[in-house]
Amino acid sequence: MNYEKLLACKDAVRKKTDFVPDVALVLGSGLGGFADNIKIETEIEYKDIPGFPVSTVPGHAGKFIFGYLGDVKIVCMKGRVHFYEGYDIGDVVLPARLMGLLGARILFLTNAAGGLGQGFKAGDLMLITDHVSIFAPNPLIGPNLDELGPRFPDMSEVYKKDLQDIIRNTAKENGIDLKEGVYCQLTGPSFESPAEIRLLQGLGVSAVGMSTVNEAIAANHMGLKVCGVSCISNLASGLSENPLSHEEVQEAADKTAPLFTKLVTESIRKFK
Secondary structure (H helix, E strand, O other): OOHHHHHHHHHHHHOOOOOOOOEEEEEOOOOHHHHHHOEEEEEEEHHHOOOOOOOOOOOOOOEEEEEEEOOEEEEEEEOOOOHHHOOOHHHHOHHHHHHHHOOOOEEEEEEEEEEOOOOOOOOOEEEEEEEEOOOOOOOOOOOOOOOOOOOOOOOOOOEOHHHHHHHHHHHHHOOOOEEEEEEEEOOOOOOOOHHHHHHHHHOOOOEEEOOOHHHHHHHHHOOOEEEEEEEEEEEOOOOOOOOOOHHHHHHHHHHHHHHHHHHHHHHHHOOO
16 A cells, blocks of 8 residues: 555545544444444545445444544544455555544554453453464555654554553443453454464464454554454354354344443543
8 A cells, every 4th residue: 555545545534524533443343333422523434535445344334433432532433444355455454544644643443353261251351462463464564654654663562551551440440341362363254263273372362353453553553552452252263162153243242332332432531
């Protein structure tokens, strides 16, 4: 992806709104209902932004929502695009980069994920403390976008500890059982094999999915503060008697939605 394409998308958005967000939020599979809590200023559908990748996954609405969560100015992605949909990895992270160019300094990533951690069960929420990215393409491959960040960005604290503390404390204050762990992105769209899950367990991975890490890398590259929460929608392959399905992911996310909404809403209100 070149910088000119990114700027063209920014210009298209600016023709529709001059809203400058403080926080960017990406809603994962089945979690789109959170957007109902936003005091909406403007909505822009992805298809109305020339050159912008459009989500093709069921449950992903495909639009930006600009508005307020309390007194925090927020831009929310209701539906994301994934590498497995056939997009170039640069297009997959274009939305995260665009939200940064529009003014957001914090990126809150959410997803539905398969649980590998000890004691994890469907319906749990997991604070992402780190990630493994070696199984999905790095979005920084190719010519560096010097306008955004350095050629070799540091990755020692992608998920900022101060934001983790806010989410952790918010969960405690609201009686929400919040697991913690390392998230790994694979390409998808097939779910992982039992052997792959055993490999990931050996690497210390707690949850696995098909998004998030490439967005976190791109956001970190351009200096955004990143945090993330996974909705554990199912136990990973080989850890459950039931075959995995997208419908199961949606169902578990729907059940967890009230707790997820509470955690994300109250955490973002404290982001300053």
